Amino acid sequence: MKINIPESSQERVVIVGGGFAGLSVARQLAKSNYQVVLLDKNNHHQFQPLFYQVAMAGLEPSSIAFPFRKLFRRHKNVFFRVTEVQTIEPENKRVITKLGECNYDHLIIAIGADTNYYGNEEVAQNALPMKSVGEALYLRNTILSDYEKALSVTGYDERQGYVDIVIVGGGPTGVELAGALAEMKKYILPKDYPELDTAEMDIHLIQGAPQLLAGMSDDSSNKALAYLQEMGVQVKLDTRVNRYDGEFAYLSDGDKIRSNKVIWAAGITGNHIPGLPEESITYGRRLAVDRFNRVQGAENIYALGDIAYMEEEAFPKGHPQVAQVAIQQGQTLADNLKRSLKQQDWKQFSYNDKGSMATVGRNRAVVDLPSFSFQGFPAWAVWLLVHLFAILGTKNKVFVFLNWVWNYLTYDQSLRLIIRAKGKRE
Ligand SMILES: Cc1cc2nc3c(=O)[nH]c(=O)nc-3n(C[C@H](O)[C@H](O)[C@H](O)COP(=O)(O)OP(=O)(O)OC[C@H]3O[C@@H](n4cnc5c(N)ncnc54)[C@H](O)[C@@H]3O)c2cc1C
Known part of the structure; x- marks a missing residue:
């Protein structure tokens, strides 16, 4: 056909x-x-x-x-x-x-x-990826559902499984996720879940390489690490997650972390x-x-x-x-x-590297330009502008901008709804 x-x-x-x-x-x-x-x-x-x-x-x-x-x-x-x-x-x-x-x-x-799960079937089976809008939404539902479940759990260890989160991979995605979770823990969860003790909620970032944001400058890598540590994220460098059975993540340094959620951002x-x-x-x-x-x-x-x-x-x-x-x-x-x-000869591709950036949270970001790096509020403002201009569609730009302004002023994010698609056909 x-x-x-x-x-x-x-x-x-x-x-x-x-x-x-x-x-x-x-x-x-x-x-x-x-x-x-x-x-x-x-x-x-x-x-x-x-x-x-x-x-x-x-x-x-x-x-x-x-x-x-x-x-x-x-x-x-x-x-x-x-x-x-x-x-x-x-x-x-x-x-x-x-x-x-x-x-x-x-x-x-x-x-x-x-x-990329590097051939580790057990991790592929149990960890959560974030490579599509669908997977990002699934992750959102899982995180929010787990906080709801944690409310009914009386045992400390079991509750840890619901509230602790492990992120694997210290590239931009892992760093941005860890920063966003730390902000959620600080500004939102105490208001939404006053019955849960936020001091019990640990965010772990596990990075195989000796530094975060491996492709960026040393200044940016070190600053991103300092930011995350200030925000209470537990970062482990030079460490890999070797196994994850859905309950415990087993690390290469012999440690194990109880968590129902391992987010895999360790490669593609x-x-x-x-x-x-x-x-x-x-x-x-x-x-x-x-x-x-x-x-x-x-x-x-x-x-x-x-x-x-x-x-x-x-x-x-x-x-x-x-x-x-x-x-x-x-x-x-x-x-x-x-x-x-037009019967003209082709031109070779040559990459014009305009620099790279990552955001860690409110007023905290790192930017590497070809000739220099900068961090903090100016980097964060540049990150916001670059991403805003890159999003397709005027309506989307306006919505995202308004969302960010609202979040910035109110220290709150949009509605945290758990919505699962349901239907009879694929
Ligand atoms: C969470 C995350 C954060 C990122 N952050 C940044 C960042 O801050 N800055 C940055 O520069 N880069 C970032 N990246 C990387 C960037 O998104 C990618 O480099 C970029 O999307 C690559 O573009 P692409 O067109 O090659 O592939 P993609 O954007 O992945 O597009 C591939 C398309 O192919 C379609 N497709 C796949 N297989 C098939 C098939 N068999 N048949 C039909 N369609 C198919 C998919 O549906 C998709 O639409 C990030 C990536 C992720 C996952």
């Missing part, structure tokens, strides 16, 4: 994945002479950097997601389908999806990455669609590409963003898996595809 998309005289570019990379290329090509087919298993783009605020009940999911149909409704050459691509058939120049097959002239793979691995040459799959299950984002050993197939592994002089071990790389690669590839239509 064929996916129902009209054939046209234009060359067809099929983009799999509408994250930062896929969306960046699709938006550029929407104004071109290509037919663009965007396939994503969700009907919306997700703004991953703010997942942790959804998990902490600080933002509603609708504020950080944007429907693809709304983005492209004015572009007649763009077709969108909600479907999962299951196989790629380079020899037939088509992809097989849950809706049927779809032929292409150019195929762009922008499927991003998923949580490339999503996989079968069909590409084996030699193209490389470190972190990413797809090896050249400086034009062409997948090694394949013709007219490109990979972008988190799933792409490209080496350049300044990045001999590949680019960091961050939004800016994905966006810039999308722009360069779109530009190159447009150059093809």
Whole structure:
């Protein structure tokens, strides 16, 4: 069965994945002479950097997601389908999806990455990931439900299981989550749960490397550690979680922590669609590409963003898996595809690193620019502005801004509702 998309005289570019990379290329090509087919298993783009605020009940999911149909409704050459691509058939120049097959002239793979449990089945089974809006919401429900359950538990040890939280991974996600939980514990839980003793609630951050925010400057790493410690987070460096059975997390230093919630933010691995040459799959299950984002050993197939592994002089071990790389690669590839239509030569991709940042909490953030670093309130203000401008949609920007102002003034977050989806069909 064929996916129902009209054939046209234009060359067809099929983009799999509408994250930062896929969306960046699709938006550029929407104004071109290509037919663009965007396939994503969700009907919306997700703004991953703010997942942790959804998990902490600080933002509603609708504020950080944007429907693809709304983005492209004015572009007649763009077709969108909600479907999962299951196989790629380079020899037939088509992809097989849950809706049927779809032929292409150019195929762009922008499927991003998923949580990496490093082969530990027990951890994969019991820990909580945060790689989609759905998972962030599940995390929110679990945290709030556990506080509710803790109210009826009389035994100290059992109650610890409900109120203590372990976060594994001291990258930006782990640090931001730990900071947000510490603020929730300080400002919100005493008001919402006066019967619970917040002194009993421990937030543990376990980091395998000797410092937090490993990709950032020493100043930023050290400051983030100091901030978290000030806020009461128990940070362990140079320590791994080897096992988690749903009740206890077993650490590499021999310690064990009782907690019903281990949040796993310790790494990512490339999503996989079968069909590409084996030699193209490389470190972190990413797809090896050249400086034009062409997948090694394949013709007219490109990979972008988190799933792409490209080496350049300044990045001999590949680019960091961050939004800016994905966006810039999308722009360069779109530009190159447009150059093809004008019989012009392609330009190599080169990453323009604008810096990195992480927030720990109110007035506490760290920013590394290419030439200098800064922390504290100015860094926090910059973090807020950069994220506000990056969110898609004016309504979303306004909602997020108002939410943040409200939270800042009232020391409170939006309503902490436990809402579980229920229905008869998937
Ligand atoms: C919690 C969290 C916080 C982060 N914070 C930051 C930050 O502060 N700053 C920063 O720069 N980066 C941050 N990142 C990283 C950043 O979000 C990624 O680098 C970026 O999203 C990569 O973009 P991408 O387009 O390659 O992939 P993604 O954005 O992951 O998009 C992949 C898309 O592909 C779709 N898809 C996957 N498989 C299929 C399939 N088989 N068929 C159809 N569709 C498919 C998915 O539905 C998704 O829409 C964060 C990531 C996470 C998880």
